[in-house]
Amino acid sequence: MLQVQLEVGPDPAEVGRARRWARSRLAGSGIGEDDTLAETLVLLISELVTNAVVHTGCPAVLRMLFAAEGGVRVEVADASDRPPRPRHAEGDDTNGRGLELVDGLADRWGWQPEGVGKSIWCEVDPAPAPAPTTPPQSRGPVPGPSMTPGRVPC
Numbered sequence: 001m002l003q004v005q006l007e008v009g010p011d012p013a014e015v016g017r018a019r020r021w022a023r024s025r026l027a028g029s030g031i032g033e034d035d036t037l038a039e040t041l042v043l044l045i046s047e048l049v050t051n052a053v054v055h056t057g058c059p060a061v062l063r064m065l066f067a068a069e070g071g072v073r074v075e076v077a078d079a080s081d082r083p084p085r086p087r088h089a090e091g092d093d094t095n096g097r098g099l100e101l102v103d104g105l106a107d108r109w110g111w112q113p114e115g116v117g118k119s120i121w122c123e124v125d126p127a128p129a130p131a132p133t134t135p136p137q138s139r140g141p142v143p144g145p146s147m148t149p150g151r152v153p154c
Contacts, residue, residue, distance in 0.1 A: 005063040018049045018062050029066050040105050047098040048076040056080040070126030077119040084111050
């Protein structure tokens with residue numbers, strides 16, 4: 001398993017730097033920028049780093065762990081020991097959707113104490129290989145003596 005990490009300052013502008021760093025590390029691991037996995041991971045990283053920076057006002061550490069099977073684990077550790085609190089945003093609310101988004105996009109997520117603070121993590125499995133397609137045998141039923149007009153064969 002390969003692990004890379006980035007120290008993130010307590011400034012919201014650091015979120016953009018974390019996204020750029022993540023894209024370059026994903027590309028270096030063979031996950032292309034247009035790959036759905038890369039897009040999902042960058043969005044998850046953006047949410048987790050934003051939460052750490054905005055809700056704690058402290059520096060954080062972003063880690064990505066690349067599994068041999070192709071999955072990726074993202075961890076964001078911060079100095080706050082307060083557990084994450086998922087919220088439910090209503091209508092036009094401009095925030096409160098971050099952990100809902102993480103829950104919807106990640107295959108698994110959670111948090112754990114780490115040092116004096118905590119680490120929030122999520123994991124995304126590689127997309128399954130597409131099923132092989134077989135060419136169609138025919139372009140539809142061919143009328144024959146056993147077919148009655150107007151009826152569909154079952």
